[in-house]
Amino acid sequence: MTALAEPDILCEGLVRIFTAQGVEVQALQGLDLRMERGELVALVGASGSGKSTLLGILAGLDAPTAGVARVAGHDLTAMRRRERVAYRRGSVGFIWQQTSRNLVSYLTAAENIALAQHVAGVVPRAERASHASGLLELLGIAALADRRPAELSGGQQQRVALAVALANRPRVLLADEPTGELDEETSAQVLEAMETVGREHGLTTLVVTHDPAVAEHVDRTIRIRDGRTSTEVLRRTHTDAAGDRVRVAEEFAVLDRAGRMQVPSEFATALGLRDRVRLTLEPDRIEVRPGQPYGGAPDASVRDASTGDEESR
Numbered sequence: 001m002t003a004l005a006e007p008d009i010l011c012e013g014l015v016r017i018f019t020a021q022g023v024e025v026q027a028l029q030g031l032d033l034r035m036e037r038g039e040l041v042a043l044v045g046a047s048g049s050g051k052s053t054l055l056g057i058l059a060g061l062d063a064p065t066a067g068v069a070r071v072a073g074h075d076l077t078a079m080r081r082r083e084r085v086a087y088r089r090g091s092v093g094f095i096w097q098q099t100s101r102n103l104v105s106y107l108t109a110a111e112n113i114a115l116a117q118h119v120a121g122v123v124p125r126a127e128r129a130s131h132a133s134g135l136l137e138l139l140g141i142a143a144l145a146d147r148r149p150a151e152l153s154g155g156q157q158q159r160v161a162l163a164v165a166l167a168n169r170p171r172v173l174l175a176d177e178p179t180g181e182l183d184e185e186t187s188a189q190v191l192e193a194m195e196t197v198g199r200e201h202g203l204t205t206l207v208v209t210h211d212p213a214v215a216e217h218v219d220r221t222i223r224i225r226d227g228r229t230s231t232e233v234l235r236r237t238h239t240d241a242a243g244d245r246v247r248v249a250e251e252f253a254v255l256d257r258a259g260r261m262q263v264p265s266e267f268a269t270a271l272g273l274r275d276r277v278r279l280t281l282e283p284d285r286i287e288v289r290p291g292q293p294y295g296g297a298p299d300a301s302v303r304d305a306s307t308g309d310e311e312s313r
């Protein structure tokens, strides 16, 4: 991937304001997000932080109030109805938490996939059957092709849903709590299936989740807070001095294009930070201290922004 290539998902300063009974709710407040082709990213955040709103916009089901949203080369803020329909059918695949929303209950797994292909008309007719059977094979459910959803377990249903979502060879896969109704072991199987197809088909995958186990399967976890990306956890595997491969996770605060950064609430509480803070630029870090002049104890400890280490003064 070159630095100049357009990312598959790009959001800049994304804003979504809902108005309900005369009251405005700012669900997204200037959110930035960039995902390169082939990335698998988990999106986490408290209830009401804006995850579903973001997914709805990326899925082409909702339009942002302001900001930039581009997915797989489509400008989501300027799409007309016809392009939006084509985008939803051919460029993105979705999986929802409720299996009933993913599959048609009276059709078999194979028929569900065929229906998605027929409606979208993206994959040439001659290639549809082999693409469908390739997906079922890859997901380990080829033997279940003739079963209806009620004859499948929850994990099997989600794997069929994955095949349906990919029936039209989308570039981007969006999943909203895909393991929300599954037990731990079944969730792991579905996530592994998602990783496998993502790798094989070069998919860019964004998974909204409350499930901490999902984070273990991805290289990047993005947390949103109050409608903005607040932190990112990056995971990488490295070989330690003893020659063992170990997985390390490092958490970063996100600095947006306007220079804004969210201070974790536990840090703010620990140092009594509120309203105003003092910022000091040091050669290798920025120090953040309580703004009140006679704050007493709060000034005793500062956060080292560059290393994440806590220092005593």
Ligand SMILES: Nc1ncnc2c1ncn2[C@@H]1O[C@H](COP(=O)(O)OP(=O)(O)OP(=O)(O)O)[C@@H](O)[C@H]1O
Pocket: 018, 019, 020, 025, 026, 027, 045, 046, 047, 048, 049, 050, 051, 052, 053, 054
């Ligand atoms: N259609 C709507 N009309 C009015 N307010 C809305 C609408 N959709 C979402 N909101 C509000 O926007 C904010 C973000 O909601 P959103 O559903 O995106 O959060 P979420 O992070 O997905 O939450 P959860 O984890 O509970 O699904 C909330 O305050 C919600 O009440």
